[in-house]
Amino acid sequence: MKTAATEMFGIEAPVFAFSHCRDVVVATSKAGGFGVLGAAWMTPEHLEQELKWIDDHIDGLPYGVDMVFSSTSTTVDFKESPRDILPKEHREFINHLLDEDGVPPLPEDEEKGWYAEYARNLAFSPEASEALLDVALRHPVKLVVSALGVAPDHIIKRVHDHGAKFGALVGSVRQAQKQVEAGVDLIVAQGSEAGGHTGQITSLVLWPEIIDAVAPVPVLAAGGVGRGRQMAAALALGAEGVWCGTIWLGTVESELTPDMREVLYAARPEDAIITYGYTGKSCRAIRSKYTEAWLRPDAPQPLKTTPLQSILSGEPFRRVERARRKDWMTYSAGQIVGRVNEPTTVKNVMYDMILEYAEAIERLAQINEA
Amino acid sequence: MKTAATEMFGIEAPVFAFSHCRDVVVATSKAGGFGVLGAAWMTPEHLEQELKWIDDHIDGLPYGVDMVFSSTSTTVDFKESPRDILPKEHREFINHLLDEDGVPPLPEDEEKGWYAEYARNLAFSPEASEALLDVALRHPVKLVVSALGVAPDHIIKRVHDHGAKFGALVGSVRQAQKQVEAGVDLIVAQGSEAGGHTGQITSLVLWPEIIDAVAPVPVLAAGGVGRGRQMAAALALGAEGVWCGTIWLGTVESELTPDMREVLYAARPEDAIITYGYTGKSCRAIRSKYTEAWLRPDAPQPLKTTPLQSILSGEPFRRVERARRKDWMTYSAGQIVGRVNEPTTVKNVMYDMILEYAEAIERLAQINEA
Numbered sequence A, B: 001m002k003t004a005a006t007e008m009f010g011i012e013a014p015v016f017a018f019s020h021c022r023d024v025v026v027a028t029s030k031a032g033g034f035g036v037l038g039a040a041w042m043t044p045e046h047l048e049q050e051l052k053w054i055d056d057h058i059d060g061l062p063y064g065v066d067m068v069f070s071s072t073s074t075t076v077d078f079k080e081s082p083r084d085i086l087p088k089e090h091r092e093f094i095n096h097l098l099d100e101d102g103v104p105p106l107p108e109d110e111e112k113g114w115y116a117e118y119a120r121n122l123a124f125s126p127e128a129s130e131a132l133l134d135v136a137l138r139h140p141v142k143l144v145v146s147a148l149g150v151a152p153d154h155i156i157k158r159v160h161d162h163g164a165k166f167g168a169l170v171g172s173v174r175q176a177q178k179q180v181e182a183g184v185d186l187i188v189a190q191g192s193e194a195g196g197h198t199g200q201i202t203s204l205v206l207w208p209e210i211i212d213a214v215a216p217v218p219v220l221a222a223g224g225v226g227r228g229r230q231m232a233a234a235l236a237l238g239a240e241g242v243w244c245g246t247i248w249l250g251t252v253e254s255e256l257t258p259d260m261r262e263v264l265y266a267a268r269p270e271d272a273i274i275t276y277g278y279t280g281k282s283c284r285a286i287r288s289k290y291t292e293a294w295l296r297p298d299a300p301q302p303l304k305t306t307p308l309q310s311i312l313s314g315e316p317f318r319r320v321e322r323a324r325r326k327d328w329m330t331y332s333a334g335q336i337v338g339r340v341n342e343p344t345t346v347k348n349v350m351y352d353m354i355l356e357y358a359e360a361i362e363r364l365a366q367i368n369e370a
Helices: A004-009 A022-030 A044-057 A088-100 A108-112 A114-122 A126-136 A153-161 A173-182 A203-214 A228-236 A258-266 A289-293 A308-322 A335-339 A346-369 B004-009 B022-030 B044-057 B088-100 B108-112 B114-122 B126-136 B153-161 B173-181 B203-214 B228-236 B258-266 B289-293 B308-322 B335-339 B346-369
Strands: A015-019 A034-038 A063-067 A143-146 A165-170 A186-190 A219-222 A241-244 A272-275 A283-286 B015-019 B034-038 B063-067 B143-146 B165-170 B186-190 B219-222 B241-244 B272-275 B283-286
Touching (some): A015 A346, A022 A034, A044 A063, A063 A126, A088 A289, A088 A308, A114 A308, A126 A153, A153 A165, A173 A186, A173 A203, A186 A203, A203 A228, A203 B228, A203 B335, A228 A346, A228 B228, A228 B346, A272 A335, A289 A308, A335 B203, A346 B228, A346 B346, B015 B346, B022 B063, B034 B044, B034 B143, B044 B063, B044 B126, B063 B126, B108 B114, B126 B153, B143 B186, B173 B186, B173 B203, B203 B219, B203 B228, B228 B241, B228 B346, B272 B335, B289 B308
Parallel strands (some): A015 A241, A034 A063, A143 A165, A165 A186, A219 A241, B015 B034, B034 B063, B063 B143, B165 B186
């Protein structure tokens, strides 16, 4: 296979794997694709550790990092506990529901230790982004992706000077055009069926619109891609490759706990719903008692100011994880979660994808010979 | 091109055009596709007139009809005016908003004449469906499609005895399986980006799931298809053809008023939103003051019992049409409405679609040669 994306990075198959897990990054690059580490909420120390591990295991193959480049700071200024900055009404609402349903509270040391660190990592600032970029550029990363927003000129220049490409994830034609004007080399166009923060336009409609709007800048197709026929569809629509996230969550390499993995195996496409309860923004995640709670008539409005609702979610998520309460667990996932049904490996997912892709191409050829 | 769908009907291109307009039906069949007349809310007399016109103009080419086969009756029992069966709160809410915004009320003769007929046609029953089918089967229809619900055995048998195929529109794997168990010959799988009543799963994710679930029954791909690359994607995903509705609305052949056509030309994909204000069910239609009205905090809950909300919508829609108030106009349309931008013809749409399809196939071949 030969597309602008395979040529850009010298890879065999234009399959880009977004993952918070270094094992998935390494396994996809080794299987002929391209792994991208989601680094947005890591500390510089943590990112250094992950990239060193990747360098030690990836056999010199290309990989990338994905982070948030913010132009404004979100300060999280709390004294002892993240609770101090959250509205009492919100905390009490969700914690009361968990109490009532028999989910034990956090031990006090967790609240002050783990929870405080968790909350601090969610706040971002230009300085924090640049500190992460400093780490990334000490490693042979070949692609830096902005998960949210347009990066400042000097950031894109630093990445280019490093010899790497700069990409950006977008959910609309307008966002794509802004990114191209800012000088990105690659657009990741994400349809509404994607997991995480997502827009309203579906992949089938959005991809070709963005592809036409930013040509000749290459576009990777994201949102709803987890099998070979979807990859064939993406290339038929004009994409230069695919960008997948959800499909890796069920692999043995993924970062998820065994409980969370089981939640994903059980989820159908219609369980990957839009919730505002997770982060305060439109986010596709698995339906659970947690997402349902925020739809109750007595629920307070989710906190819109980033990252308050995410910080708020931290405590209940941790309570639920400790109590192993799968009925309350949620995680960002797209509608393709319906294909995440049993333990498998990254290599198997890649193999199945390429095989089904080849079958789809063969079928198309037969249709058109006649 | 050769697929199960082109073979089933002896057509050149597997492009099925759903339209309420006989001109679109004839023009698509003449352009090598297959026209399907939306007959659900016609009287038998009206349908007879439309099918006679089609027979007189279609040069013996195949075409179909689409209707609702209900197993339960919806009785609409009003004395003088449809208003009699609607909650006063709902009528007053929406009419008051129109009054306030300067949209004149209906003349009294319209209210008792046009509106009463409009409302009666919206009610359905097994007897009404069968009366429409009686008409259809006096014509050389080659396909009857159930737009909603599983048809009784004897209906499917009547269609088969006529030498025609029976199809069904579905929005989930479960619905598709039920239809196949009932004996349909063809499934139309419709993703959430479609216009009209629609489910939650997007085309990219839904189509291959349904295709696999009902194989070897052929599947047409609906929802988000309006250009050749989307057709190539549908076939890559395993569909035997495409089923399009929205893309014909902007053609000079379409049934829409010039005002409504202009509303569609101006609409972007994100303007094709889900509303409950149109029919009481999840329906994708163009955002306007009418759809926004039903999202106001002081709006009553849309009427869930079919066809009450549709009957309710009749009066304001007519007021708005008479007053030529485009800011209040809405119409069922899918996200592909972003491609409906200027007057064109059915023939041009078909030509562009096939041309872009061929280019997409050629591009795929180049990608895979390498």
